Amino acid sequence: MSQTVAPIPMINLAIAFIPVLLVFVVLIRWTMDWQKALIAVSRMLVQLLLVGYLLSTIFAAEQAGIVMLVMLVMVGAASWIALNTTTFNRKNLLAQTFLAILVGGGVTLALVTQGVIQLDPWFQPSYMIPLAGMIFANAMNCISLAVERLHNELQHGVTFDKARIAAFQAAFIPQINALLAVGLVSLPGMMTGQILSGVSPVIAAQYQIVVMCMIFGSAGLSTALFLTLSKAQFTKTATAL
Template identity: 55%
Template sequence: MSNSLTILPLHNLAIAFIPVFLVIVILFKWSLNGKFALYALSRMLVQLLLVGYFLNYLFAGANAWIVVLLLMLMVLFSSWIALGNIKELRLPLLKRTMISVAIGGGFTLLIITQGVLTLQPWYQVQTMIPLAGMIFANCMNSVSLSAERFYAELSREADYINARKTAFHASMIPNINALFAVGLISLPGMMTGQILSGTSPFIAARYQIVVMCMVFASAGISSACFLVLNKNTIKNNSSIT
């Protein structure tokens, strides 16, 4: 395949916001939180434009220490955001969450980048940072679901085993559903992007299989680690140690 995407002009990019603003209008018309949606949209624009400039600079002269620092920051921010649904426990649980995300995400990232892709050098930033972003964001979502459900079950006086089982099941539902849907209902981001850029669908499918494996594994390992690390919650009368 030789077709590839051209550089996207800004006036073409603006057209993508037409359906977005339609949703914003609906939010305001129905007296919902339209201002919050506008804030989220504005924040998305600023963040992506800034990260675009930053990554362009980073790709030009990255080294191993910068990559390691970025990975650590990803773990910190993803852990903080993951606890957004239980803000009263955010600080007490932050350390455990960071450990869980670091283990689940870091182990999976190591296997994929060094075992599957065999990056040379190991910190090849053009590949390492995008994959790390996908993995840690997925860990964040999974831990967030498991944390919210785990403490909801504890508030109903469930024992640790049942609370853990329910929380882990809830955290894995999106990833299991994605496994069923991929290829039948949706072509996920990496596969779609590669096809749009001119890559053979057969090659794109192989890479998407790798992505689905790393998403499933990182979610499961991170959630399991979080739930195991919080076993002491039950032993201390549901208080955070």
């Protein structure tokens, strides 16, 4: 098996956008909001190309301070985006969200990188940053779902304790589904990438088990911490309704 992944020529990369264009045809014909989808696809393209070059520079530098700064920026962005779907004033919850993702995700990241993989050096960027991205992104999604459900429950007069349980359960539906489907319905990204790069499927499966546990644990811890830290803000809002 080949030990490297071949680069994709730009002309070949353009072929991947054919299904995207077909979706835009559907959006336009059905008079849906295609402009928002266009902005999202454009941002994806620009952001991924830029981050590719940026990460190449960071990996080459191998400086702990730069890696930590990048991860703090990631946590900040995840915290802001997590509150994007709620009508609640996100500024009132930003600190709680940041702390929840930082602690819940950070503890899990430290456990995996230092206890399981045992990075050397401990901040090895090629491992630390991608793993941090997976952790913070999933924590962000869980908190986003929890915020929306919690707010809706409180608006319907449900007590905070019951609303918190409903919010946590709703936030964890994608996580549970992912665990049930892995290996049967889908081969997750990291496992697929390792297999494509020539790694043994057994070793790839071991790493994917670590990733699934990492994602499940960090998302749960971050969401639980957020629901605990934000109780005062949501209770105050519920009282005002």
